[in-house]
Amino acid sequence: MTAPIYLSVVVPVYNEEEVLESLYKRLTKVCDDLGKPFEIIFTNDGSKDRSSEILKEFHNRRPHQIRVIEFSGNFGQHMAIMAAFERVRGEVIINLDADLQNPPEEIPHLLEKYQQGYDYVGSIRDIRQDSFFFRSLPSKFMNWVRRMVTGTRITDQGCMMRAYSRRIVELMSQCHESSTFVTVLGYSFATNPTEIRIRHDARTEGESKYGIYKLVRVTFDLFTSFSMAPLHIFTVFGFFVSSLSGLLVVYLLLRRLFIGPEVEGVFTLFAIAFFLISVAIAGIGIMGEYIGRIYQVVRSRPRYLIREIIEDLSEPQVSSVNKRTAK
Known part of the structure; x- marks a missing residue:
């Protein structure tokens, strides 16, 4: 077993061939400048482009520092990160995306804060360089909803660095x-x-893998994985609607007794019935999300499948050679 190293950098990759070379040069330069042993773990999450070949070339350049995990399919960004987390050797672990929207040059700032005694250093994107209506605004709204539901005090949950x-x-x-x-x-x-x-x-090459639908999908996953709030909210709402429905039944019964039969409120009753049916369907959907999570856990299937791990676990050396090889 090798001695622990100081820093592990985890980078999930999915169809990012355009930016990988630039990422490699900038990231290795930053890590070299730290003057401490480090490793970089790339997880290829089933890329369809040349990302796999490029990552293998990175390993050939720095076999003691670059490790590559090859998934057999696309299992998602968070599973790609977890696969690397389960294999890191560093004292401190930093995660960042491969698209270079999280600049590797910010790593020393995270480490500086970490060295002040914090065990978790989150990040807030200062001035977002994304489309306002299609990325920034939906992301801010989802961040607000996530904080309300999960109770976590994370300002920018979508920033992975x-x-x-x-x-x-x-x-x-x-x-x-x-x-x-x-x-x-x-x-x-x-x-x-x-x-x-x-x-x-701003992203200079490639395109974002997160659209509005995926943001919503990830938010649903977050709710059902970390909070019972949707069920609690629906339960309270159900009791509230049931109480109103009971009062309405009493009101209609009294009108029937004191005024006699009438048909003026038929369409109102239809509208109320349709509303209650839609509420019931929404509740079934929420419960279905939770039951689906239970089903996935009960099956005990692997969360991801690794096709290959490319690595050399000998202890990285800190020397000027590292800087010369970052071409």
Whole structure:
């Protein structure tokens, strides 16, 4: 077993061939400048482009520092991160996206805050360089909804660039959930969390893998994985509607007794009936989400399938050679 190293950088990759070379150069330069042993773990999440070949070339350039996990299919960003988390060797672990919108040059700022005694350093995108209506606005709204439902004090839950202590990552690795949300899961294990603002760059190559539908889908996963709030809200609402319905029945009964039969309110009753039916259908949908999660856990199927791990686990050396190989 090799000695622990200082830093592990985890990068999930999905169809990012256009930016990988630039990411490699900038990321390795930042890590070299730290002057401490480090490793970079790329998880290829079933990319359809040349990402796999490029990552293997990175390993050939720096076999002691670059490790590559190859998934046999697309299992999602959070599963790609968890697969790397289960294999890191670093004292501190930093996660960032491969699209370079999270600049690798912000890593020293996260480490500086971590060294002040925090075990979880979150990040807030300072000035977002995304489309306002299609990315920034929906993301801000989803962040607000997530905070209300889960009760987590994370300002920007969608920003994946964060620093974790090894203790937190080991606890996260013990959670074998079929769906998860890495930033919230890590926060739930933190004893002294904090946040800092980081630069956010515009995407220069490729396209975002997150549309509005995927943001909504991820939010549903978050709700059903970390909170019972949707069920609680629906239960309270159900009691409220049931009480109103009971009062309406009493009111109609009294009108029937004192006024006699009438048909003026038939369409009103139809409208109320349709509303209650739609509420019941929504409730069934919410319960179905939770039951679906239970079903996935009960099946005990692997959360992801690894086709290949490309690595050399000998201890990384800190020397000027590292800088010369970052071409």
